[in-house]
Amino acid sequence: MKAVRVHAYGRAPSLDEVAEPRVVGPFDVLVEVGAAGLCRTDLHVIEGQWAAIQNPELPYILGHENAGWVREVGSAVHSVTPGDAVIVHPLVTCGLCIPCRVGDDSHCEDAVFPGLNVDGGMADLLLTNARAIVKLAPNLQPVDVAALADAGLTAYHAVRKVQPLLTPGTHVVVIGSGGLGHIAVQALAAMTPATITVVDRSDAALALAGSIGAHHTVSGAEGSDALVREVGEITGGGAHVVLDFVGEHSTPEQGITMVRNRGTYACVGYGGELRIPTIELVAREIEVVGNLVGTYKDLVELMSLTAQGKVALETTVYPLSAVNDAIRDLDSGTLVGRGILVPGS
Amino acid sequence: MKAVRVHAYGRAPSLDEVAEPRVVGPFDVLVEVGAAGLCRTDLHVIEGQWAAIQNPELPYILGHENAGWVREVGSAVHSVTPGDAVIVHPLVTCGLCIPCRVGDDSHCEDAVFPGLNVDGGMADLLLTNARAIVKLAPNLQPVDVAALADAGLTAYHAVRKVQPLLTPGTHVVVIGSGGLGHIAVQALAAMTPATITVVDRSDAALALAGSIGAHHTVSGAEGSDALVREVGEITGGGAHVVLDFVGEHSTPEQGITMVRNRGTYACVGYGGELRIPTIELVAREIEVVGNLVGTYKDLVELMSLTAQGKVALETTVYPLSAVNDAIRDLDSGTLVGRGILVPGS
Amino acid sequence: MKAVRVHAYGRAPSLDEVAEPRVVGPFDVLVEVGAAGLCRTDLHVIEGQWAAIQNPELPYILGHENAGWVREVGSAVHSVTPGDAVIVHPLVTCGLCIPCRVGDDSHCEDAVFPGLNVDGGMADLLLTNARAIVKLAPNLQPVDVAALADAGLTAYHAVRKVQPLLTPGTHVVVIGSGGLGHIAVQALAAMTPATITVVDRSDAALALAGSIGAHHTVSGAEGSDALVREVGEITGGGAHVVLDFVGEHSTPEQGITMVRNRGTYACVGYGGELRIPTIELVAREIEVVGNLVGTYKDLVELMSLTAQGKVALETTVYPLSAVNDAIRDLDSGTLVGRGILVPGS
């Protein structure tokens, strides 16, 4: 089959002809890939930033955002059958450790992560297991939802954790309305009655946010003081929740400042540092919440919202063979929405 | 009446003869002070550290940890009657703002704080309101519980917030087992089945902790690496919850390191800074929780535990007139347990 | 002033000229009534059904659903000023008992209930206290919201309690989409992504439900078996939550049957009996939840949804002097929507 493989860090991946993966274990599921999302993480993988952390054996196949159709299942799998349209949770989890047993499977103690530490789904076929498979509603197509498998899932997970705090009359601020953030805005609008304020440096991102549920938009291009002051006025003294999809440069500091007393700063983006005097943490009694990927149940819920038409992705579709065009467009900032690679096209 | 007043920052307070406060408003309660706790905050007040924040008009009466007996009540007060033994919540709250309406009264938008911004309770009498009053069970004496009104309340509040996380098989680490920390240890033992590990630099504090509920004690006097490694071994890879009653020097960093993935670092002490890369916050999906004083309901619950004999304070009693002796002993580190000032003695 | 008073049970109330109530206590608030909702409870009061329970001294003024403008406030009230447009929570609560202290004020241990046990608001003026007052957003008028003070509040409270259960992909069934139920449907649509199915005997009620958020409507006029079967098909084996606004005849039994394993049957209506074998309760592990009125915070949240345009009431307006016409129309079933009495008109 065709597959996009990393041979050496710092070099562009190549489209190779490789052997097809095969169902071996009883819970294995072999998926005919309908679409593979291209994620900024893929760029970081190629650069070698994840080499030490995930340590895959090179060459290996990229791709951790996949949807497609079941081709073959292991002997113990009754939850799906060949031909079913599915989206694939990015982790292959064990089902036996305590995190798996309590619904916290994104912290499985024995998981593999296709596309990061074993062969992923930028290929004709992807091997995963039954615990990663979510069946799609009849009105959903793999090409439309693939990028929700990781980017969307991560945004949804963060929203889901703060949703109980967002009762009528509350304010939520979303910092960064890009690939993840614009999913978060839609999920917030679908699941909470909170007033949503979006901060971004891009006017196009703000315009999109306003059209999908944001009640207020604020340009992050203005100075930090003006930004924080404007958000303070909109929220009447501070947001109940800030969701930070940037997590670097000045956003952690700004985000903490935007939160009202007893409020929550939820961080999804990374790259920077959070610095906060303990007296401020204590005197304002605020909470700081880290967020990582999402659980299987999160993905099921996100697909439910998507099937209801409440969440949608903007995408640009490329054939799998054009992977390096897509990478170039993403890297240069000219890729509009999420890049989606389609095998066999 | 006799009262301990601050006349100028940086100077020792003096025991003055002042006019008695009087019941004016319908919800006022005048309390005959049975005991007033001496708190490290009082030292900071005298030094002037709180001058700008609380801005009381000098001279004013110190004292924010009080218990005693009701002497007189306003026309609308039916919840207590003269003669009732009571403990006094440190805040006088409004009962009308949203925080007050949802049980989050320690964040009342219209509170006064006797002893910090108006006259406090190091005196024969203290004026407060009915919303601050908790009746004592028959087996409790004001002199035994006064210091629970603030120090104990703060510790209890922090424990109460993390208690839902501490199911059987979990680990909690308490950093700093002093005036607040040793109340936390007792509350943890009374309300959770968690394994409790206490870290402190003082052998005496560790010995006390071991006798009131700690399952493991670790000396903070050893180097930071050894400390973190030892806690890691005890907790089998990290605590589910760390309660930091120090909040300065290296404890925020240590505390974050001691937490396992998806764990919670709850901070009560202050003076230092929390610095954490957003990638760590995200990759380990941890939470950071600030804690401030406690609510009225927290104080009611703490008094319930105290009446059951599950929480007790070590104290050293001084007559009110010896306030400067008590301050000197606290400042020099020779005061054992909590200093309690008793008026009229 | 003019006031609608009950002189004897079983007799129509009369419009009397009575003395104006006056502000006496420091937290009193005197409200110029802009609108008073007419509720089926008023009919039951007139019939004498509540006589023993609430035991008001006759004659007394009806009316427990009010909105208007503040005319005068007691000395301690800073939260509103004369001229403010407000809605009035039906209970006058104490602010001191434990339920009041934890946000559960609808269970205040020392409340009075104007219109049920003391003079109510079918009059030019209503005396209440500051704890009952919610300021209206500028875009809300008393005549439009008055009936939300009790009927709407009760519906909202029930929705609010089950809202955490209604994650994406879940099903909620609303039995009875009348005065309360149709508010519940709107609140569910505004605050949850659940699929909403409404059951009612009235085609008009079902048509309205469909236009304000219900995804499916089922006629309760068909036999019980067909009804339960149809709901079972829509919900794919049972609802996660059933909200029963009828609570009599066959609805408790039907409601329990419509719930899936581990689901919740929430009851708001009354008049009937719930009978359930303990083996069914246990084997299906279901929950049954009673609901009564709502808290102050619930009313604040409901007004927030209303100001956002997410909740609206159908009303028919009568002058206060036509109260007995309104009562006759309500009793005979010809009153469309909620009857609203407007004083001074």
Next chain:
Amino acid sequence: MKAVRVHAYGRAPSLDEVAEPRVVGPFDVLVEVGAAGLCRTDLHVIEGQWAAIQNPELPYILGHENAGWVREVGSAVHSVTPGDAVIVHPLVTCGLCIPCRVGDDSHCEDAVFPGLNVDGGMADLLLTNARAIVKLAPNLQPVDVAALADAGLTAYHAVRKVQPLLTPGTHVVVIGSGGLGHIAVQALAAMTPATITVVDRSDAALALAGSIGAHHTVSGAEGSDALVREVGEITGGGAHVVLDFVGEHSTPEQGITMVRNRGTYACVGYGGELRIPTIELVAREIEVVGNLVGTYKDLVELMSLTAQGKVALETTVYPLSAVNDAIRDLDSGTLVGRGILVPGS
């Protein structure tokens, strides 16, 4: 191997020589049975009461409360190895359905129940799967804990669900302190600071309850009115939570009456009927909660409490070959504590 099999309902089971079960599937675990608890459910099975519900193919092996040592594991099992001492969760669950995915595995949509619908563990060997296996701490022996696998698990699960309600100062009433109830009393004492009141008809059960954590005991042998009145006095107007381990005769009615407004009646026992007017459900805003078995995580937590010495069972041990003696003793009421069958003895 030796096994206790039901050949026909209404007839005593017999000790048969049968073929050993074998590991077939990759997640299978074959357990050398160290102890099998005898449960009243086994008597009901023999009588045929469960025949229609569980529908096992006769003859089949009884036994759903087991602990022992792992003999052999399937190819995919890494969580335990042969020789490990383990307790066996009564359900063999799929790990793929939504209940399994969110930690609600006792409602697995594809479970089998050894001892009820397939061969159980009153035998030398029991075949189960890795998802049912909890490793024992070194200080626990199979013979001491076997009966916690179902009876203890059910009691613990019910306690765990109400534990968040049992803050300091609250009251919990346990109706029926037999095999399940006396575990509940111990779990309540270990995990909550609530005041525990136990109601039972047996003086011996009350004496035991008093020695393992109950603060008050009340004889159920007195008339219902006296009983309810006495509980009302102890609880100061009603319990926050009632746990009913009887669930028949007058206990559901009594339990509802014993609950205070906004309280919870949690039912574990069955056989009777709960009847409650909807007006009472609504006016008192109470909750009714059914409880069934427990989850895998519940069993892990219960084993943690047991290893800490906070939960212990009274047992009477019989050799497996004396199963019919044990059944006779249980049926006649002469069996003290829980009957435990030990194979190979």
